[in-house]
Amino acid sequence: MPGGSIYVQQDAKYAGSSPQWYYEKFWREAAKSRQRSRMIKAAVGFVAGIGLALRFGLDLVPFYGLALAGVVAAADWWWAWNSFRATAVWRGRRRGEAITGRLLRRSLRRRGYRVLDGRAIRGQASIDHLVIGPGGVWIVDNESWSPDTEIAAYGGRLFFGEKYGTSVAKPLVDTADAFAEMLKRETGVAVTITPLLAAHSGSLPRGGSVTAEGLTLLKPRLVARRIKAAREVVLDDAQIELLARTAARELQRS
Template identity: 30%
Template structure:
């Protein structure tokens, strides 16, 4: 994963990094990578149940997909985040105004995260055609309640790691050929 690429840069780069103060963006990136590794380890255990797993895949042009999980019921596009605070769905409007849904974490607007996963889902749908694709935002260090807490924001599942794994394994079976879909995903989304 990302940490391995940093380690592979060589001794001089690691020494230079050790002697200079890390910018905040580097520390945030490192924290995000740790969250991805934790979720990745949980997802890897699903291979025993016939789930295909791909990690850290490039989106043509820019960006990456943290994790892809392939079941006979479809594909899960998973974006891992390390945010403090409680994720919540804020709903506005309804009777007289159009209903709108907003993701907040710790009271702060995080709609861009939902839009990011929606974009990733769109890329995967274009690559796969008729295969069902579900997007998920997995918050690793958020303040989740002991029971429940997961919700759907504008079509994207928002949940903690333990519920992500349960939701994937309990999703209905379908006609998706896991091996063929994995091959197609690997061809369209190369390792980052």
């Protein structure tokens, strides 16, 4: 193992043969190409700004050309960087559960929701977040796929590219049922838990979400919005407190 240790297993995401490693390599190598493209776009913006200033009889004509060129260049830089940053979880540079947990707390706590991170039923699968609030109960997990993986639903089936998504959906649906059964048994409150999966990378349909096989996959920034969309109040404050305390006591940290 050149440059490494025979006793320490390297992280596959940083090994020279991984898709993540190649993605970062090609991104760095394409920097000059992006800069040339940005300069061309800025030049077009400069000409357009000059043309608009002349068309409307504005003073300081060169200023508008430079201003529009700057806006075009900045927008192009932001789009390129944001596209690269969106793959950070897939590349192992950021933790999806940390991102989603922060978004959930920021949006839901002031609305009376409780968010518990990293929970599991002993001997069964774990989840990243358990959300309990007026609109009901949800489990939220995090996952990422390569940027070119199309996430879609056809005929009620979930697909990741050409692969069926049952192996992803079924464990989360089963875990939601197991969590609901445990909470009902311990509290006497009948709840239905909705499973959600925050997809940090991958190509989702327009709108940023897809639902199939009992599971909804959506962009992380849309998870809290989906939970808040449950307008009907199904749990009162006492039930929320009871469920949250029971979950904190009975579910071990994963």
